[in-house]
Structures are given as C-alpha cells and as structure tokens.
Amino acid sequence: MNRNRRQALKAALLLTSPWLTAGRAIRADESTSSVKTGQTVVVIGAGMAGLAAAQRLQAGGYNVIVVEGRHRAGGRMWTDYSLGTAVDLGAAWIHGDAARNPLMKMVKQYDLLTKATDWDETWLYDDSYGELEDETYDTIIRKSEQIIERLYEEQSTAPIGRSMADALAPILKGLSGDPIVQRGVRWWLASLIEVEYAANFDQLSLKYWNVDEAYDGHDVIIKGGYQKIVERLVQGLDIRYGHVVRQIDISQSGSLVTTDQGVIECGQAVVTLPLGVLKQGKIKFNPKLPDEKVASIERIGMGVMNKVVLEFKDRFWPEDASCLGLLKKSTDDLTEFMPMTPYTGKAVIVGFTRGRHAKSIETMSNEDVIQAALSDLRSMFGSRVPQNIAGSVVTRWHSDEFSRGSYSCISPGSSFSDYKTLARPIDNRIFFAGEATHAKYLGTVHGAYLSGERAANEIMQSMGSGNNTTETSDSNR
C-alpha cells in the first residue's frame, strides 16, 4: 500500500470525516468578472496564499498590488537548483494527488509531471545492529499502529490542554521486549507525527491531533519542484519585491499599507503574513488587532522543520529508498533522510529535523550541522559514506524574518476555532489568508491556496461583486 502519511495515521482507526465532500476548487486564472472595479487591493505576501488571492482578485476586475518583503516569490515554497537538481527547501510534497486537490488541477493545467513517494520504501537501521530484518520492521509497524489506535481512543475524551506527550508517556514507558523494536516504535511515532507536524509531542494537542483534513491519494513530488507552480502563478501580477510591510492602518476612511519603500493607499488589504511573523508582533495594525485574534495568534503553535541537503558524487543508499531512518537511544536529534534518487536519479539526500532539534541546528554552523548528518549516515552505511560531499544546503526557517518558523500546528490549549478567528476579516478592510487561517488544511500549500481564494471571495462579496460559484466545499468558513 502506498498511502500518504496523514492517511496512514487515519487508517489506524479507519476514520471517515464529515468534511470529505467532493469540492470544486477554482483555477487561479479562472475569471469571475471582466468588469474593472477600479478598486485597489494590496496583497501582503507573495506566497501561495497571496498569489492565489491576487490572481482571483485580478481576474475579478480588481487593481491588485502584491507587496513582498523578499526578493523572490513563493514564500515557504522555495526550490533550490544549486546542486544541479531541483530540491525543495520548503514545501516539497503535494499531499494527496486526488483530482480534487487544487494543486493537482494546476499540475494538470500547467502540464507538470509528478512522482509519488512510496512510503513503503522506508529503510530502518539501528546504530548498533545495522539494517533491520523484515520481521523486526513489521513488528515495529504493528506496535506503532496499536499505539496510534490507543491515542485515537483517548482523543475523544481528552481535555483541550492535554498534549500528545502526556498521552504517550505512560504508553512508551510500558514498552517492553526487544530493545530494537522499542527504539523502532519511538522512531516510527516521531517520524509519523513529530516530523509531519514539525513539532515535538509536548507541543502538539492530543484532542486536535490529525483531525485536520487530508486529500486522498499519494504524496507526490513535482518534477522541477514547487517553483514550477510559483512561476506560473506570478504571471501577470504587479509584485513589488523587497517591500517590507511595517504597518497596516485602517483608522481613516481608506486603508494604508506602509512598507519600507513608502505608503500604498488601497480599499482593502489581504494579510498573508506567516503565523511566526504575526507572533512577533512587529507589524503594527492601527487600530490594534482585536484581543481574540491576538490570543489565537499566541495559542496556535508554529512548528519548525529544517532540511539538511547533501550532495554526493555517488549514491550509497538503496536505489528505491524513499526514507531512511536511524534508530538511536534517543529520538531527540536528526532521525530521518529522504533521498532524492527516486525523483531525480541524483545522489542527493535530504535530512529532516523537526521541533526543538530543528530550532537548535540554527544555532550551529553549517559545517557542524553537516558533520552531524554525515555521522548519522555513517552509523547506517559505514565507510561507504565518503569523507567529502559534493555540495550542501542547510535551511534556517526559524531565524528567517519572513517566516519565523515552518508551518502551524495545533498546540495544547489551541483548537480549530483559533484558525477561524485568525481568518476573520476586520471591518471589511483587512482580510486574512495563509496556511494558519485554514482550519481544515492547516500547515499545507493547498490550505494556503484555498485560504487565498477564500479571502479574495470575501472581498468580492463585501463589494457586491462576489460570485458564489467560487465558494468551494473546501472553504473553512
């Protein structure tokens, strides 16, 4: 079986969701109106949410200006080509290649190629005992699934403040038997849950864990990377790069967006600032953001995932491997690698770090991060790992002033309603989009896309130029 990872989690309980209704997502270039409204909308941020909102509004006849702090579009979609192949340093997978996933509609429309990740090609190694036997591997999966079932059972009655760590601690303490299986179960759960949500167990709510929605189908990688979508979505838009927003002011009759390059007057603004940036509170809103919005911003978690990309002259891992895991005494530090071989044939491997460990590598030099990753690889493949690498890239999403983290997660004490509160417009002049405003598909590119469309629709409806056909069953409002 080759499901996507969030489905794999759900499958443990054969959950069916009331949200699983066939939706109709709207193409970015699908016109809803040919009439020029004369209305100027400033979209803050040229990530997926901003680009989706801008395309929708422009197609609806609005005069749209996108202001972007960086000197590139895409935000947390960022494809690197420096190692002679496409490597996504931010989002890499389209989660769920079902036809109703709006990203798959773009893949089709733009004639892009994708390749599914075969999660069954996960190879596990123990740092003392080497590659695991099939039987041990199967036992690890079976035991992990039993634990996931227990977590689901506890979930329904869990108080809102209970964390995944609270629920897992007694279960993991009770693990007995083969020490490799015990280590394997810890690794498997950390990989499936912590890496997926870019946060540690104590940073994740039990009650709202994995009840966000997922599209059916495989996790797929786009040939050429997410940049292939970004480069199509920027077409025809007025994007002002290197414009760092400092203030959004609706205290007077118009709306004023102040950037470090000057002030832009508009009718409405769409704020797609990442949750991590909003948490910092450095961008001024006049009047101040409502207390309930500020409280939601504080409560929602901002996960951190960093990637350590290593290029080698030759491949030394199994050709078809899509995931390589190293079982160690502790799962605190780097635990898994994703080879790019199945997608590009190149000897490039991507190490994934999540939560506190991901944050901690940002305090280290690139050289130290790379040596730590090589040391883990040597524990798996011994002397087959060469002394010298051909190239490398290390990400630092938490220190990045334009993201301050990787993607949102529901932390203990938080809930879906915080995402909806964050999404709520202010005075029909400031509208909000971005992955942390989409309660159903939080933390994903498709969630960001749908949130952008939603914000554009809200503006059009508030102006009486809305077209209800654009409201999809994937909307979370």
Ligand SMILES: Cc1cc2nc3c(=O)[nH]c(=O)nc-3n(C[C@H](O)[C@H](O)[C@H](O)COP(=O)(O)OP(=O)(O)OC[C@H]3O[C@@H](n4cnc5c(N)ncnc54)[C@H](O)[C@@H]3O)c2cc1C
């Ligand atoms: C390492 C990593 C791995 C991921 N993996 C996946 C994956 O495999 N699949 C998946 O679906 N999702 C994944 N995600 C999540 C996904 O990338 C995001 O959910 C999505 O791209 C967010 O889009 P957005 O438009 O909400 O925000 P962003 O893309 O962050 O866009 C916000 C924009 O605002 C700009 N900005 C910020 N501050 C200012 C300012 N002051 N002034 C002007 N502009 C500003 C930013 O530069 C940015 O361009 C991953 C993310 C990371 C970091």
